[in-house]
Amino acid sequence: MAMLAKTALDQGPPGVLVAEEPQRERMARRTAPALAMEARHVSVYYGQRRALHDVSLGIPSRRVTALIGPSGCGKTTFLRVLNRMHDLTASARVEGTVLLDGEDIYAPRVDPIAIRRRVGMVFQKPVVFPTMNIFDNVAVGLRLAGERRRPVLNEAVERALRQAALWDEVKDRLGAPATGLSGGQQQRLSIARALAVSPEVLLMDEPTSAIDPVGTQRIEDLIAELKHSVTVVIVTHNMQQAARVSDYVGFFLMGELVEFDETERLFSNPRDPRTEAYITGRFG
Numbered sequence: 001m002a003m004l005a006k007t008a009l010d011q012g013p014p015g016v017l018v019a020e021e022p023q024r025e026r027m028a029r030r031t032a033p034a035l036a037m038e039a040r041h042v043s044v045y046y047g048q049r050r051a052l053h054d055v056s057l058g059i060p061s062r063r064v065t066a067l068i069g070p071s072g073c074g075k076t077t078f079l080r081v082l083n084r085m086h087d088l089t090a091s092a093r094v095e096g097t098v099l100l101d102g103e104d105i106y107a108p109r110v111d112p113i114a115i116r117r118r119v120g121m122v123f124q125k126p127v128v129f130p131t132m133n134i135f136d137n138v139a140v141g142l143r144l145a146g147e148r149r150r151p152v153l154n155e156a157v158e159r160a161l162r163q164a165a166l167w168d169e170v171k172d173r174l175g176a177p178a179t180g181l182s183g184g185q186q187q188r189l190s191i192a193r194a195l196a197v198s199p200e201v202l203l204m205d206e207p208t209s210a211i212d213p214v215g216t217q218r219i220e221d222l223i224a225e226l227k228h229s230v231t232v233v234i235v236t237h238n239m240q241q242a243a244r245v246s247d248y249v250g251f252f253l254m255g256e257l258v259e260f261d262e263t264e265r266l267f268s269n270p271r272d273p274r275t276e277a278y279i280t281g282r283f284g
């Protein structure tokens with residue numbers, strides 16, 4: 001029976017000769033997700049100081065990738081590489097290649113604003129425009145992109161609020177000031193704003209660090225839902241959170257990517273002794 005099963009697997013798809021390829025590798029190739037983004041030999045300098053050293057990392061599509069590591073190790077610096085946010089910091093310089101769906105986002109003539117629409121970002125603290133109501137807070141990115149048609153805006157705002165698990169709480173008060181929302185709701189509003197422009201990738205920089213435990217739980221649940229439609233990269237200080245929400249984890253230390261693996265494997269069987277020391281709480 002075992003022989004039969006093995007033979008059937010070794011046959012592969014009809015007409016394709018795969019006999020020499022070891023089964024384990026073939027299975028791995030079959031299940032490996034496509035990459036939404038890929039960083040190749042990325043370094044970042046602030047002035048003369050190198051904050052990120054030669055990082056190469058693939059971001060699997062429609063999965064959650066968590067970036068962990070002690071304070072100052074370069075997690076946020078790496079995240080900001082992925083949507084050209086460093087362009088806005090005069091002292092910052094990025095070296096290396098970053099591919100989004102196979103295209104180099106740092107190539108000449110690429111518009112960084114268009115990249116930030118495709119690779120959205122949510123920050124540690126909720127971003128709420130105090131003079132705008134809830135609807136306008138979500139629609140602002142679409143309007144900046146030139147969208148004026150009311151039915152299109154209505155549809156996009158509702159979809160984004162539903163995706164951000166906020167619709168039921170705000171659908172009857174879309175015209176009310178967004179400042180009346182709780183901190184957790186404001187963060188989900190910030191997520192809705194990022195989602196309204198239909199990004200391919202959503203970057204989240206410690207999105208729950210300013211939110212209470214109930215709000216944190218809702219955002220973690222929402223991340224689990226989001227990965228069906230968008231690739232998520234989350235920076236977190238909290239290893240339990242990384243273990244709960246992510247499919248893949250990258251461990252950074254002193255500006256280097258020490259290890260990247262499936263979450264379960266990295267936490268249960270880290271390959272690098274520095275990863276093991278960190279996840280067992282020996283430093284950081």
Ligand SMILES: Nc1ncnc2c1ncn2[C@@H]1O[C@H](COP(=O)(O)OP(=O)(O)OP(=O)(O)O)[C@@H](O)[C@H]1O
Binds near residue numbers: 051069072077089
């Ligand atoms: N705008 C900046 N100008 C100069 N140095 C910076 C700047 N931003 C970050 N750095 C430095 O780069 C290094 C990496 O910082 P980064 O914020 O990426 O780390 P982090 O892992 O996200 O830390 P934390 O968990 O504390 O947010 C640190 O030494 C930090 O001081």
